[in-house]
Amino acid sequence: MADERALIRFENVGKIYRTGQIVYEALHDVNLEINDGELAVILGPSGAGKSTLLNLLGGLDGATSGRIFFGDDEITAFDDSRLGKFRAVDVGIVFQFYNLVPTLTAIENVDLMQDLGVKIMNPLEALEMVGLADRKDNFPSQLSGGQQQRISIARAIAKMPRLLLCDEPTGALDTNTGRGVLKILQDQSRVYKRTVVMVTHNSMFAEIADKVIMVKNGTVEEVKINESPKDADELQW
Amino acid sequence: MTRNLRRKLLRDLKANFVQFLAIFIMCFLAMFVLEAFDSVVTGSCNSLDRYYIQTDFADLEASSEGFTTEDLLTVRMLPSVKNAELRYTVNGKARLGGAEKKLEFNYIDGNEISKMLLVSGEPYEKEKSGIWIDSDFAVRQGINVGDTLQLTCEGVDFYETVRGTVSNPEHVYFLIDGTYIEPDIGGYGYAFLDAGEYPGESLLFDTMYVDVYGVEHQYYLTDEEKAAIDGCRQDITQAISKTSLAFTAKQKQTGYDSIAVDVGSYKTLRTFFPAIFMMIAVLGIVTTMTRLVTKQRTVIGTLKALGFSNVVVMIHYVSYSVVIALTGAILGAVAGWYTLGASIFDAMKAYYCIPGYSMEVSGTVVITIVLIPVIAGVTNYMACRKLLVQRASEILRPEPPAVMGAGLLEKTPLWSKMNFATRWNLRDVNRNRLRTIAAVLGVLQCAMLLYTAFGVNELNKSVENWEYSELSPANYTVTFSAGTDYGTVYDYARQYSGQMVQSAPADLISGDDSGLYRITVVDEGNLYRFQAENGDYTKLPDHGVAISKRAADRFGIAVGDTMGFRMPPASKVYNVKVELIYKAPNSQGIAMKRSCFEELGADFRPDTLYTDMTVPFTYVNDRTEIASVFSKEQYIRSMKAKGASFDYSVLYIMVIAVAIGIVVMYNLGILSFIEKVREIATLKVLGFPTNKIRWILQQQNIFITGIGTAIGLALGPTVLEFMMAEVDVDADYMYSRMSPMPYVYAFALSFILSIAVNSIISSKVKDIDMVEALKGVE
Numbered sequence A: 001m002a003d004e005r006a007l008i009r010f011e012n013v014g015k016i017y018r019t020g021q022i023v024y025e026a027l028h029d030v031n032l033e034i035n036d037g038e039l040a041v042i043l044g045p046s047g048a049g050k051s052t053l054l055n056l057l058g059g060l061d062g063a064t065s066g067r068i069f070f071g072d073d074e075i076t077a078f079d080d081s082r083l084g085k086f087r088a089v090d091v092g093i094v095f096q097f098y099n100l101v102p103t104l105t106a107i108e109n110v111d112l113m114q115d116l117g118v119k120i121m122n123p124l125e126a127l128e129m130v131g132l133a134d135r136k137d138n139f140p141s142q143l144s145g146g147q148q149q150r151i152s153i154a155r156a157i158a159k160m161p162r163l164l165l166c167d168e169p170t171g172a173l174d175t176n177t178g179r180g181v182l183k184i185l186q187d188q189s190r191v192y193k194r195t196v197v198m199v200t201h202n203s204m205f206a207e208i209a210d211k212v213i214m215v216k217n218g219t220v221e222e223v224k225i226n227e228s229p230k231d232a233d234e235l236q237w
Numbered sequence B: 001m002t003r004n005l006r007r008k009l010l011r012d013l014k015a016n017f018v019q020f021l022a023i024f025i026m027c028f029l030a031m032f033v034l035e036a037f038d039s040v041v042t043g044s045c046n047s048l049d050r051y052y053i054q055t056d057f058a059d060l061e062a063s064s065e066g067f068t069t070e071d072l073l074t075v076r077m078l079p080s081v082k083n084a085e086l087r088y089t090v091n092g093k094a095r096l097g098g099a100e101k102k103l104e105f106n107y108i109d110g111n112e113i114s115k116m117l118l119v120s121g122e123p124y125e126k127e128k129s130g131i132w133i134d135s136d137f138a139v140r141q142g143i144n145v146g147d148t149l150q151l152t153c154e155g156v157d158f159y160e161t162v163r164g165t166v167s168n169p170e171h172v173y174f175l176i177d178g179t180y181i182e183p184d185i186g187g188y189g190y191a192f193l194d195a196g197e198y199p200g201e202s203l204l205f206d207t208m209y210v211d212v213y214g215v216e217h218q219y220y221l222t223d224e225e226k227a228a229i230d231g232c233r234q235d236i237t238q239a240i241s242k243t244s245l246a247f248t249a250k251q252k253q254t255g256y257d258s259i260a261v262d263v264g265s266y267k268t269l270r271t272f273f274p275a276i277f278m279m280i281a282v283l284g285i286v287t288t289m290t291r292l293v294t295k296q297r298t299v300i301g302t303l304k305a306l307g308f309s310n311v312v313v314m315i316h317y318v319s320y321s322v323v324i325a326l327t328g329a330i331l332g333a334v335a336g337w338y339t340l341g342a343s344i345f346d347a348m349k350a351y352y353c354i355p356g357y358s359m360e361v362s363g364t365v366v367i368t369i370v371l372i373p374v375i376a377g378v379t380n381y382m383a384c385r386k387l388l389v390q391r392a393s394e395i396l397r398p399e400p401p402a403v404m405g406a407g408l409l410e411k412t413p414l415w416s417k418m419n420f421a422t423r424w425n426l427r428d429v430n431r432n433r434l435r436t437i438a439a440v441l442g443v444l445q446c447a448m449l450l451y452t453a454f455g456v457n458e459l460n461k462s463v464e465n466w467e468y469s470e471l472s473p474a475n476y477t478v479t480f481s482a483g484t485d486y487g488t489v490y491d492y493a494r495q496y497s498g499q500m501v502q503s504a505p506a507d508l509i510s511g512d513d514s515g516l517y518r519i520t521v522v523d524e525g526n527l528y529r530f531q532a533e534n535g536d537y538t539k540l541p542d543h544g545v546a547i548s549k550r551a552a553d554r555f556g557i558a559v560g561d562t563m564g565f566r567m568p569p570a571s572k573v574y575n576v577k578v579e580l581i582y583k584a585p586n587s588q589g590i591a592m593k594r595s596c597f598e599e600l601g602a603d604f605r606p607d608t609l610y611t612d613m614t615v616p617f618t619y620v621n622d623r624t625e626i627a628s629v630f631s632k633e634q635y636i637r638s639m640k641a642k643g644a645s646f647d648y649s650v651l652y653i654m655v656i657a658v659a660i661g662i663v664v665m666y667n668l669g670i671l672s673f674i675e676k677v678r679e680i681a682t683l684k685v686l687g688f689p690t691n692k693i694r695w696i697l698q699q700q701n702i703f704i705t706g707i708g709t710a711i712g713l714a715l716g717p718t719v720l721e722f723m724m725a726e727v728d729v730d731a732d733y734m735y736s737r738m739s740p741m742p743y744v745y746a747f748a749l750s751f752i753l754s755i756a757v758n759s760i761i762s763s764k765v766k767d768i769d770m771v772e773a774l775k776g777v778e
């Protein structure tokens, strides 16, 4: 049945949004597995439910039905504070709009993870990994979108999480900058053996993934295993 | 909190400097006023209490023409009496280096009750020779222990060696004779000697100090203790029959009573104004913090998404307001203590002699200092909680814009007739109700307190004219020593063409209710007059009694009612019909014609003479029957001096009210401006000229100021009357004759302030960078 190596498992997950009278089923019958160390891409058109899925996985939101497992833990059973701990320790999140704290400098935004009480690498090293050590004392408003996204990645990887979640990390970036960001993310999986889950609506990005999960109309339509994923450097779009 | 969050906190504080400064200032000022008055109130009561405890201040003081040793023994045997002592007090002189100084001599037969407290030298012992002298007097006159003083008492010159310098609780508020209206500490003095040192023929004790059973407290008397004192008074009255036996209960002793009155008026200021300021401050905190939290929605969502626990995020945000409110409150208290508090205290110190007299911090203040940040924190917590209970993903989604118009108003036909600016402003006001309410309240308190301050000023100025030109315009007032007979007073009245008046304490009784007031009995003449509530002169009724407005209000008495009065220590109750209600600036109670008084069977014993002829001041020292001679000018001067410290406090409060008004207007103005920057930028892009936009903003401000001022001015008179009534229970003012000027000043000042502040804010319209403002959704 379940793959022995699966780090993440969704079992019949459903998500219903209720706003007043309006009920909207964003996800239904979602079943999927992602292995430890894999780079998985969640691919689908806008509005398909990709972000919803990622939010459930990261514990930013709760499922309406079904169960989600992380290793042996069922995160759908966690309470708010346990979820917070899960996010703090195991998950690194890269947001589409970076979400840096505007009143903290680049390096302070990374160092912020220390305030969580988790062990992190030297923040300068994290900035070096994304090639921005020289901009460490700049505030977010003094950096370009791509640079801000790289800081946000540095922030996510500084604490060396087992699971790295990225929602449209290149959504607001141009091709070249985007490629650089993808490279960093791919390395996280290839070099550092982290599990990386990336959401995108761009099917080109599927080529760098180990596993492609196609989402449409709120459910998983197809899962493809990529035997020979491309290097992020080679990507053209 | 950890390093980076602390950094963020400091930078956020800097970025929202105006808002946080506003919160700081409001907390600062609220605490400033509270501590300024409270330090004096608490310090005075506690210092006096400690002094009384140390010296076993008498619970009851009895006076008569003469107490014998048998009287003392009889009283000591009474079950309600713990201890009693005799004393004879008489004024004399000390000759000091050629100058004569007035000295009050106290001949004592013990030092157990209302003891003298030794400052230097050796303690008193029974039958020990020598003199113990008032330490303030000693210091000011350069008298040292061991000096020999040349003294005059009861016409006898004699010498005594100074054994010690002392202070005494009976002399906390000490006027040596009727030539003084205010204390002159050390300018005259008091001294204690053993009864055996009395230089005259034979010593007759005129005062008995009594320590009453069941009275454990000193300053802070309970109702039971007051009742015990009263019970003891009755026991003594029954046990010894004396003519002219009179009592002073502890809480009516001049020192105790005048401190209590002063403290009472400052207590009102202490409670009333800080409460208003505190309320405004809390509203300011709520609006500001709600906005800050809303503005940081994304950051809060991100922190939560990154794994920060609710508690950590909460502490981070709550600490903004807590830190600011706490520093504001503490610094405000310190500043209040050292400025306004210190100067009120100095004024008190010039009146009262209390060893170790100091200002003090009360529990109330400490609690308030803690409470201010707690309230700030709680309001802040509420704002945060609304967000934090949500899922991280929800917080991160931008808040759906409030689609709110001007409510029901938009459905009325009136709406379509309004121009764009009015509609825009009404929508804005409706969308930001809390902010609007806070702004209205800020203006309201400003206008209200300005009215109060200007009103106090006008009333205080007019009371002088009212009292000394209209009600008692006599040039000279002569009071006679207790026990002076009618014939003597009558002779003076004829010589000086004066009007005789008797004024004494009276218990007014209405049904089950009673209270101590004064009775004034007036002989024929036109130097002591009365006015009805509307300010018209009126004559005392030919039959029955007139009652002052405040006393009538207290008992709910109307013209035509019947009431009783009693003149302690006598227990006979007279029942009379109330025929008139009059306004009296001070000494509330009842008044009646001499003829009516005598009709009741009472004895007219005038103690005061009003005259327009000049009476020599020297009579006070030369003639034993005359207790005091004061000119109108002296009264007016003393009235001004007494009012000065209070006026000063009112001035402070006015300045603070204005300051708070400005802070509130500016803070909320800036908040609302920042919220509207995008809209204003859009208007600019559409081609609206700067001045037109500024006028639109100013219209909203005028609307808010108008409402605030209108309510503030409507409440003003009530607040003024309430405050004046609380400050001095015996005072009353001619509110009906007030000029419209307090309204005019308060109105004008509130509007000028508000428009000026708004102009400063709206001057930023021309600096708005259209491109920048319209670009980023932050």
Ligand SMILES: Nc1ncnc2c1ncn2[C@@H]1O[C@H](COP(=O)(O)OP(=O)(O)O)[C@@H](O)[C@H]1O
Residues within 6 Å of the ligand: A017, A018, A019, A024, A025, A026, A044, A045, A046, A047, A048, A049, A050, A051, A052, A053
């Ligand atoms: N809080 C919400 N309330 C109601 N509907 C929502 C909410 N969040 C997302 N949706 C809806 O769920 C669907 C999936 O959204 P999302 O997961 O963001 O899509 P994707 O990321 O694939 O573009 C969309 O139709 C969206 O409108």
Ligand SMILES: [Mg+2]
Residues within 6 Å of the ligand: A050, A051, A052
């Ligand atoms: Mg999405």
